[in-house]
Amino acid sequence: MNALTTPLVALATGGTGGHVFPAEALALELVTRGCKLALVTDYRCAPFGALPGEVATHTVSAGRLSGGIAEKLGGMARIIRGIVEAWRLLRELNPSLVIGFGSYASVPTMLAARWLRLPTLIHEQNAVLGRANRLLAPMAGAIATSFEEVARLHRRDIAKTMRTGNPVRQTISEIRSFSYPSLGKDEALNLLVTGGSQGAAVFGCVLPNAIAIMPEVLRARLRISHQCRSEDVKRVRGVYAALGLDSAVKPFFNDMPRRLHRAHLVIGRAGASTVAETTAAGRPAILVPYPFAMDNHQSANARIIEASGGAWVFDECDFTASALAGMLCSFLENPEKLQKAAAAARRLGIPDAASRLADAAWALLPPNGKSQKSCGTAPSPREEVA
Numbered sequence: 411m412n413a414l415t416t417p418l419v420a421l422a423t424g425g426t427g428g429h430v431f432p433a434e435a436l437a438l439e440l441v442t443r444g445c446k447l448a449l450v451t452d453y454r455c456a457p458f459g460a461l462p463g464e465v466a467t468h469t470v471s472a473g474r475l476s477g478g479i480a481e482k483l484g485g486m487a488r489i490i491r492g493i494v495e496a497w498r499l500l501r502e503l504n505p506s507l508v509i510g511f512g513s514y515a516s517v518p519t520m521l522a523a524r525w526l527r528l529p530t531l532i533h534e535q536n537a538v539l540g541r542a543n544r545l546l547a548p549m550a551g552a553i554a555t556s557f558e559e560v561a562r563l564h565r566r567d568i569a570k571t572m573r574t575g576n577p578v579r580q581t582i583s584e585i586r587s588f589s590y591p592s593l594g595k596d597e598a599l600n601l602l603v604t605g606g607s608q609g610a611a612v613f614g615c616v617l618p619n620a621i622a623i624m625p626e627v628l629r630a631r632l633r634i635s636h637q638c639r640s641e642d643v644k645r646v647r648g649v650y651a652a653l654g655l656d657s658a659v660k661p662f663f664n665d666m667p668r669r670l671h672r673a674h675l676v677i678g679r680a681g682a683s684t685v686a687e688t689t690a691a692g693r694p695a696i697l698v699p700y701p702f703a704m705d706n707h708q709s710a711n712a713r714i715i716e717a718s719g720g721a722w723v724f725d726e727c728d729f730t731a732s733a734l735a736g737m738l739c740s741f742l743e744n745p746e747k748l749q750k751a752a753a754a755a756r757r758l759g760i761p762d763a764a765s766r767l768a769d770a771a772w773a774l775l776p777p778n779g780k781s782q783k784s785c786g787t788a789p790s791p792r793e794e795v796a
Contacts (some may be wrong), residue, residue, distance in 0.1 A: 412676055413506075413791060414714075416444060416445070416446055417445050417506035417507065417775050417776075418445070418446040418448060418503060418504070418505045418506055418596065419443070419445050419446070419448070419505060419506060419508075419509065419771065420442055420447075420449075420450055420467075420505040420507070420508045420509070420519070420522075421436070421437060421447060421448070421449050421450065421509050421511070422450045422451070422508060422510040422511065422516040422517065423435045423451055423510070423511040423515065424451040424515025425452075425454065425513035425514070425515050426453045426681075427683055428512040428536075428682040428683050428696070428741075429510070429511045429512050429516075429535065429682050431577075431578070431579070431717065432511060432533060432535060432576055432577040432683075432686075432763075432767075433509075433511045433579075434579075434683075435534075435577030435578060435579055435580075435763075436509070436577050436765045436767050436768060436771070437449075437465055438677050438764065438766040439577070439765055439768040440768055440771070441464060443768060443772070446467070446480050447464065447465045447466070448465065448466045448467075448468060448503055448505065449466070449467045449468065450468050450470060450513055450519045451467065451469060451471070451543055452469060452471070452492075452501065452515040452548070452678060453469055453748055454515070456645075456650070461568075465693055468499055470492045470495040470496045470499065470518050470519060471487030471488045471489075471492035471495055471518065471520055472488060472492045472514050472515045473485030473486065473487070473514065473617065474514050477731075483720045486519065488536070489514075489517060489518055489749070491710065492517075492518030492519075492523050492524050492766055493518045495518070496518045496521075496523075497522040497525065497526065498523035498582065500519070500522055500523055500526055501526065504542055504762055505523075505528060506775050506776055507528070507529045507771055507774050508520065508523035508528050508529070508530050508531075509530070509531045509640035509771060510531070510532045510533070510535060510543070510545045510546060511532075511533050511552075511787050512532070512533070512535065512540045512542050513540070513542055514541075514542055515530075516542055516546075516573075517542050517546065517787075518684045520532065520550070520794050521546075521549075524546075524549045524550075527795065529551050529631055529774045529775070529776070530546075530550050530551045530552075530774075531551060531552045531617075531774055532546050532547065532548070532550045532551065532552075532553055532554070532556060533554045533555075533556075533574070533767060533768060534554070534555050534556065534560060535556050535682030535683075535686070536556065536557075536560075536682050536704070536708075536710065536711055537557045537559070537560060537561060537707060537710035537711045537714055538561045538562055538583060538705045538707040538710050539560050539561065539562040539563050539665055540704065540707070541704065541705075544720065546791060547563070547567045548564070548567065549565070551566060551568055551570070551774055552570050552571075552572070552770060552774060553571040553771075554571075554573075554574040554640070554770050555571060555572070555573050555574070555715055556573070556574070556575055556576035556634065556682065556686065556760075556763070558573055559589065559714075561705075561710060572770055574760070574763055574766035574767040574769075574770055575576075575686070575760025575762075575763030575766060575767075576682055576683075576686035576760070577686075577760075577764035578683075578687050578763065579667065579692045580763075581667035582667055582690055582691055582733075583690050583691075583761035583762070584689045585671045585690075585691035585693075586613070586690060586692045586756060586759065586761055588671065590674075590684070590692065590693075590749060590752045590753075591672060591673075593745040593748060593749065594745065595676050595743065595745060596630050596631075596795060597743075597745075598632070598633045598656075598723055599631055599632055599633065599674050599675065599738075599742055599745075599748075600633045600635070600672045600673050600674050600675075601618055601632055601634045601674070601675055601677065601738075601743065602632065602635045602669050602672075602673035602675070602676045602677070602693075603634065603635065603636040603638070603676075603677045603678065604637045604666075604677075604678040604679075604684065605636060605637060605638060605639070605678065605679060609640075610638075610639075610678075610679055610700075611639060611642070611757030612631070612698065612726055613636070613638060613678075613698075614636075614638040614642035614720070614729065616619050616731055616734055617634075617636065617644075617646070617650035617734070617772065618646055618650065619731035619733035620730075620731040620735040620749070621634075621650070621735070621738070622649065622653060622731075622739065623731060623733050624738060624739055625739065627736075628742045628743070629653065629655070629660075630654070631742055632655060632656075632738075633656045633657070634650060634655060634656070634657040634658070634659075635657070635658045635663065635669045636650075636657060636658070636659045636660075636671070637660060637662065637740060638661065638663065639665055640661045641663065643659055645662060646659050657752075657775055663750075665755045670688075670693060671691070673739075673743075674686050674693075674695070674747055674748055675694055675695070675696065675741065676688050676693050676695040676696070676697045676700070677695065677698075678695060678696075678697065678744050679697070679699065679704075679709040680697040680698070680699040680700070680709065680712035680715075680723070681700070681706060681708055683710070684697075685697070685712070685714075685715055685721075685742045686756060686759075686763070687710050688715075688720075688721075689715065689720060689756070689758045689759030689760075690714065690759040690760065690761045690763070691755075691756075691759070692752050692753070692756060693752060694720060694721060694722075694751030694752045695720070695721040695722075695755070696721065696722050696723075696724065696734070696737065696749050697711075697712040697715065697716070697722070697724070698700065698723075698724050698725075698729045699711070699712045699719050699723070699724075699726070701725070701726050701727075701785075709723075709725075714758075715758065718754050718757065718758045719751060719755075719757030720751055720752075720754040720756075720757075720758055721751065721755065722737065722751075725787060
C-alpha cells in the first residue's frame with residue numbers, strides 16, 4: 411500500500427467509555443493494516459491514549475435533544491453548527507470511510523458524511539439500538555452489532571447488518587488464552603468489583619454489608635479488588651480492613667487487565683464494555699444493570715449474558731446484602747458453579763471483534779483507497795455493503 415492508495419478512515423465517537431473504547435480498539439487494528447486515522451469527537455473526548463501522535467483529533471459541536479424547550483432549541487443549534495463544522499472538515503480530509511460509534515457526539519459527523527456521499531458504517535455496542543444509531547441507521551452504508559439480536563433495529567436495515575462483536579483491548583482478549591483460575595473448596599476466591607468508568611454507589615453500600623454478614627470461615631477466603639467512587643474509598647476500605655480482608659479499594663485500577671485475569675468472579679454494571687470484556691476474557695459475572703440507562707439497554711445486555719449461563723442478574727432493588735452474601739457463600743462452597751458459568755461466558759465472547767469490525771470496514775473502502783468528492787448520486791446501502 412503506497413501513499414497514493416493509503417485509506418484515511420474517520421472515527422466519530424465521544425461521550426462515555428462504552429462508545430470510545432471500541433473506537434480505540436478498532437483504531438489499533440486499522441493502524442496495523444496501514445490505514446491513516448482521524449478522530450472526530452466533541453470537547454469531552456481525549457485523544458486515543460494507545461496511539462499517541464498517530465491519530466489526528468478534531469472536535470465539532472454536538473448537542474442533545476432533551477430537557478425543556480430551551481434546552482432542546484440549544485441542542486438543535488449545536489447539532490446544526492456541528493454538522494456545518496463536520497461538513498467542512500470532511501470536505502478537507504476527504505476520508506475513504508467514516509465510522510460512527512453511537513452517542514450524540516457522532517451524529518453531526520455521520521450526517522455530514524452521508525450528505526457528502528462518503529461510505530459510512532455505524533457500530534452498536536448494546537443489545538438495544540441507541541437513539542443516535544436509530545437516527546443514522548437508515549442512511550448508513552452498513553451496521554455492525556455486538557449482539558446477535560438487537561432491539562429497535564428496523565426490519566429494513568437487517569440486510570446490511572452484521573454481527574462483529576464489541577472490540578476490546580488486546581490485553582483483555584488475551585486473557586482467554588489462559589485457563590480459568592483454579593478454585594477449590596479451600597482456595598481463595600478473587601473478586602473484582604467494578605462500577606464502570608465512574609464507579610457505582612450501590613456496590614460501595616451493598617458489598618461491605620454483604621461480606622460482613624458472611625460466615626467468617628468463608629469470608630476469610632475472599633480476595634477483593636473493588637473500584638468505587640472516590641467519596642466511598644475511605645469507608646469501604648475501612649470496613650474491609652476491620653474484617654481482616656485482603657483487599658484493594660481504589661477509584662480506578664491502572665492494571666484492570668491483570669485483575670480481570672486473576673478474577674474468579676466479576677461484580678459490575680451491564681454496560682457494553684463490561685459485558686464485552688467479561689465474555690471476551692471468559693469470566694462469570696454478577697450484573698446489576700443501571701436502572702436509569704437509556705432504553706433500559708443495560709438490562710437487555712445483562713439478560714442475554716444470563717440466558718447464555720455466563721452471568722447472574724439482579725435488578726438494583728433486589729441487590730441486597732443478604733441476597734449477595736448467600737450467593738457468594740454458594741460459590742465458595744460450590745466452585746463448580748463459577749467454572750460452568752466461566753465456560754458459558756467464554757462461548758459467548760468474541761475476542762477478535764476488532765478484527766471482524768476492521769474486515770467490515772475494509773469491505774466498504776473504495777478499490778483505490780480514496781473516496782470521491784461529493785458528486786454524482788449517492789450509492790445505495792446494498793452497493794456500499796457489497
